[in-house]
Amino acid sequence: MTHSDPAIEVQIQNHKQPISQQPDGPGKRIGKRGEIVVIGHVLPGGGDLFRQRIGRxxxxxxxxxxxxxxxxxxxxxxxxxxxxxxISAIYDGDFLVYLDDVIQQAGPWFDSLMPGVWEGYGSASDPETAKLIHDQAHTADAFYAAYPDYSAKDIARMEKVFTAVNTILDAAS
Known part of the structure; x- marks a missing residue:
């Protein structure tokens, strides 16, 4: 689609993001950011369990x-x-690294919600769970990432710098 205003078309071209498929699994990638959506089935009674657990x-x-x-x-x-x-996520890096990080770093958290809710979910440490996630993962048809070249760690660092500079400026005024 082209626009009647050539200036708009130039701006659109200037804002284009190079998008690719994740190199090691489902999901798209823009810069450092990947996306994934996983859709599974809920067990009978799983909705009630989910609502009991979701607050925590x-x-x-x-x-x-x-x-x-x-x-x-x-x-x-x-x-x-x-x-x-x-379940949807936007994260830094490759799919399999992210999946391994979720299992290794946040497995107990997922184990507090998903058993009895998500059909096929045993525990985060069960190899079948990683297969379940991979098999039920979907790649987005469209994906946009604001500031795709900044990682979550970069943003956290920038937030600290911003806070420090504001503290200095507040003290000076």
Whole structure:
């Protein structure tokens, strides 16, 4: 599609992001960022278990995601009248490295939510769970990443610098 205004077309071309397939699994990649969406089936009664556990899971998100250290975005949704579950993430790096980091660094967190909810989920340390995630993963049809060349660690570092500079400027005024 082209626009009647050539200036808009130039701006669109200037904002294009090179997008590729993850080199080691499902998901797209822009710069340092990858995306993945996993859609699975919920066990009978799993929706009730999910709602019982999700509050604590949410409270612990900052701790467990900081252990992984590469996550920009993470969501979990039940849908279709509690018959399906969707997990989506935007993260730094390759798919298999991210999957291994989730299992190694945040396995207990997922084990506090998913057993009895997600059909086929045993435990994070079970090799069948990694296969389940891989088999139920979907690549986005469209993917956009703001600041794709900055990792989660880069952003955390910039936040510290920003806070320090503001503290200095506040003290000087």
């Amino acid at each position: 899971f949410q409270e612990e998100a900052g701790y467990w995601e900081s252990r992984i250290g590469t996550v920009h975005h993470f969501t979990v949704h039940l849908f279709d009248d509690d018959t399906r579950i969707m």
